[in-house]
Amino acid sequence: MTMRRVVLLTVVLAALAAAVGAGVASSRADDPRAAVPTPNRQSAAASQTPAPELPAHAALIASTRQSVGTFKTKKGDQVELIAGDLAPDFDLLTTVLEDAKVTTQQACVLDRGNGYAGLSCAAKPLFKRSLVLYSTTAAGGPATTEYTEYYISGLVHPKVARIEAVTSAGGTVAADLSGKGAFFLELGREQLAQGVIVTNLRLYGANGALLEDRSLK
Amino acid sequence: VSSRSSERARLRADGADPPVLAGDTFGTTTNGDTMTRVGSTERRVRRYWIFGIAALASVFAALIFATAALAWFQTQDLYWSGGTRAPGQGAGSLYDHQGCWYAYGSSAGWQVPGTMTVALINANGNWVRSKQESDGGVVVFVDPNTFAGATAYDKKAHCVNSGSTTLTPSCARGYWAPSPGEGCA
Numbered sequence: 001m002t003m004r005r006v007v008l009l010t011v012v013l014a015a016l017a018a019a020v021g022a023g024v025a026s027s028r029a030d031d032p033r034a035a036v037p038t039p040n041r042q043s044a045a046a047s048q049t050p051a052p053e054l055p056a057h058a059a060l061i062a063s064t065r066q067s068v069g070t071f072k073t074k075k076g077d078q079v080e081l082i083a084g085d086l087a088p089d090f091d092l093l094t095t096v097l098e099d100a101k102v103t104t105q106q107a108c109v110l111d112r113g114n115g116y117a118g119l120s121c122a123a124k125p126l127f128k129r130s131l132v133l134y135s136t137t138a139a140g141g142p143a144t145t146e147y148t149e150y151y152i153s154g155l156v157h158p159k160v161a162r163i164e165a166v167t168s169a170g171g172t173v174a175a176d177l178s179g180k181g182a183f184f185l186e187l188g189r190e191q192l193a194q195g196v197i198v199t200n201l202r203l204y205g206a207n208g209a210l211l212e213d214r215s216l217k
Numbered sequence: 218v219s220s221r222s223s224e225r226a227r228l229r230a231d232g233a234d235p236p237v238l239a240g241d242t243f244g245t246t247t248n249g250d251t252m253t254r255v256g257s258t259e260r261r262v263r264r265y266w267i268f269g270i271a272a273l274a275s276v277f278a279a280l281i282f283a284t285a286a287l288a289w290f291q292t293q294d295l296y297w298s299g300g301t302r303a304p305g306q307g308a309g310s311l312y313d314h315q316g317c318w319y320a321y322g323s324s325a326g327w328q329v330p331g332t333m334t335v336a337l338i339n340a341n342g343n344w345v346r347s348k349q350e351s352d353g354g355v356v357v358f359v360d361p362n363t364f365a366g367a368t369a370y371d372k373k374a375h376c377v378n379s380g381s382t383t384l385t386p387s388c389a390r391g392y393w394a395p396s397p398g399e400g401c402a
Binding site: 055056059086091092093095096097098099100101102106108112115116117118119120121122123129130133134135136137138139140141142146216217 | 379388391
């Protein structure tokens with residue numbers, strides 16, 4: 001038997017084995033006992049395509065994605081803010097938006113730091129409703145006195161020159177603002193121990209005028 | 218050697234042409250290589266090798282396929298949909314189930330105005346990470362978004378209306394599940 005026949009035979013047998021394996025996998029997929037028991041299979045069933053691990057920035061459309069600022073937390077961790085449009089295949093968010101009948105395209109800010117990423121989105125065009133797209137990130141809780149970390153980050157309209165947070169204790173905290181409109185502010189350990197949180201964001205223009213006072217409720 | 222001689226003699230006695238037995242050389246190729254008759258025993262041995270190699274290749278292919286079939290993949294499910302949530306009301310997904318599913322993220326979508334908070338909560342009920350937003354869509358997820366990250370601790374996804382108006386939000390859990398049909402490991 002020539003080497004060509006050996007190769008041919010090997011390929012045929014391997015293909016046969018793969019076909020048998022595929023049959024087994026397929027029959028398992030049809031077996032209701034083998035289905036992953038979830039409380040709601042509605043969206044899971046709609047996304048049965050095996051997906052690879054998704055890097056966090058894949059939540060945003062690549063051509064719209066840009067890093068708008070990097071800030072350092074009080075613990076020394078870096079938080080990077082990336083702006084862009086929501087990727088249509090980022091199912092974790094598109095599924096809930098669709099279900100909530102939110103049909104407008106979304107502009108988002110992705111923040112990455114300390115083992116977690118977050119995404120906050122608003123209808124496009126951005127800044128139509130408000131001059132700020134913000135999100136509050138916390139570690140610990142749910143009681144505010146249990147927070148071990150608490151910061152607010154986001155993106156502001158270009159005409160905003162200064163941001164000030166008003167706290168539940170009546171004080172104010174100034175935010176760091178990047179040249180690309182990203183901002184970041186964090187409460188300190190003493191404030192967290194007292195259960196202090198931010199209640200409002202005040203946005204000021206270059207001339208010092210108050211442009212918007214946004215309640216976080 | 219003696220058996221080869223007797224076999225040759227037997228064939229000659231039968232009046233056959235001078236036989237070419239296994240191991241005999243009986244010419245050269247155009248490249249000048251010597252052509253050697255392959256005997257039945259050698260053929261059998263070679264056949265065994267061929268089938269052995271083919272069988273191993275088949276097992277290898279089947280193993281590769283089986284491994285691919287056991288892969289985990291990311292998906293999501295809505296654990297709260299279509300109902301109203303008054304201010305302060307929340308809803309949660311199931312906790313991670315070892316070998317069955319592992320949450321990696323928590324999301325919420327709603328019609329503005331309104332404020333929602335999404336969280337990943339550990340088995341002790343502590344909110345490991347939460348995110349609040351007021352513009353209609355918010356997500357928190359482990360980063361790097363890997364299987365190892367999702368299996369680091371038992372958790373569930375949770376969402377709560379943290380604003381001052383009643384909402385009709387949709388909340389989802391992103392999680393890793395075995396490949397379709399594989400069931401729980």
